[in-house]
Amino acid sequence: MRVAEIARLTGTTVRTVRYYHSLGLLPVPAERGGWRDYDLSHVARLSRIRWLVRAGVPLSAVARVLDGAEPTTVPDDGAPDGASVTQDLAAALASAEAHLEEVTAQRDMLASLLERSRAGMAVSPMPPRMAAFFDRMEAAASDERTRAAVRADRDAVDLACYRGQMPAEAELLFPDPDAGDDAATLAAYGRAGAGLSQEETEAMAAAMVERLVRRVEPERLRALAREADREAIHAVFQFFASFEQLGSAYARAMEARLLEAIDHWAVSEES
Template identity: 35%
Template sequence: MRVKEIADLAGTTPRAVRHYHRLGLLPVPPTVHGKREYGVAHLARLMRIRWLAEGGLPLAQIAEVLAQDPGGTDRDSVLGSLRATREEILARRRGLQAQEARIEELIARVEDGEGLEPIPQLLVRFYDAVQARLDEAGLNARGLRAERQVVTALAALDLVPDSINAFLAELDSTDWEAGVRIYTEIARLEQLHGDVARTSAIQLAEETWEYTLRHRRAALAAFAGFPAGAPGRTTWRLTQMITDAYTGPAQHLYLNRFLKLLMTDPEFAVVLKRLAGDEPAL
């Protein structure tokens, strides 16, 4: 992405992006054909900077927060910054209720030992569980990282619906483990070749579809909770970055097969077409 494109997606300006570069908040991307080429990691960090700034934190405090371990190892320092900001917001109570609520949320997360990420905490725990499993198995986590970065960007835009949390809350320990295993097997597909890879990809897509059907109501609600129109198209565009992060042929076969299964179901097809901007005729 070029600077204008990443700025548009983040709801800011190229001038602001360059200002974040000068402050050291946002890494300068590599140059491709004479122009800076931004990736999803830059977008995710830019979204996080914007999300914290909209919560009322000055840029100097944002630099301190970003320098902390994602798990919040220096809780006192981060809590001090957040509480100081809360007092400022309360002093300017009129018109600042939204900022006050955001700071309260950040304080609660840090007090619980959670990281300062805008994505739902149940989803954070799920991603952490998958990451631990991939590390244990020595598998490439590129696809998982891309998904987490995209979801972080969407959450900073308030485009991640509460229905995602409802879906995860419905999972018991067996289903939770099954979901972690599916993600692990998707990563493992990158190492497979030939007939074994094809068979494994198709079987995993069928298994994922069966898993989805076991939670049909919650899964439909999760898909339907994403916005339509321009925000929906932004969501759809960003999700394509997740697909691009998977480079193995068997992984693409899996993704194509699973999408085909979704589209053969009338209810899932409607919500996916709506998300992609292809509204069905009434």
């Protein structure tokens, strides 16, 4: 049979058949009447090649697997000399499992994003509670300066979530709506970047943390104290401090006040 027919029988293309010839995976048949004459042995080998490729075996290992090539010598340490069929298949399986893990994570992310989109929420890596907070703040901002400060904060949190730096327990610090506290938070956003003194910055950070503490249920605070990763918290505030737009002094002050509060909650739980 001709090359087009063997390609059709094995579900591949003429180009692929010739590529396998070039790699030495598929023997080149003898010519008859000016064209290559493939027989059953070629069809069988090509089918096996395609089967192994679909299983995830790399082309570089297909010949060894097909031919059952095992190392012929064993060094003194008992380890096989060179690659073996078993090693090739184990490596292919490990690669497939890694890919499966990646695809599973991708599927879970898509399912989460689809759910949020159907609920009319922003498509973002932020947990819904965080996203709702920033939606609320931006919608309530009465001037462009405040709105810009909210957006800058949101961008930083979004980026930290993208990078996997935002601790999971941080969602506890984004409470449900409260007219009075929301107004105070917006006022703080409005003062952001206004050339505040260190004392004013410290006071603003302390007031922000105090509002958060007041609005989070005691059990949630205790859970936060139990689960808080101080190194992760430090890393995310260091990240925030690297953006001049957010104010490095305010980021450091917020970190200090928040860690003080976490220590206080931890002591309260122990007592």
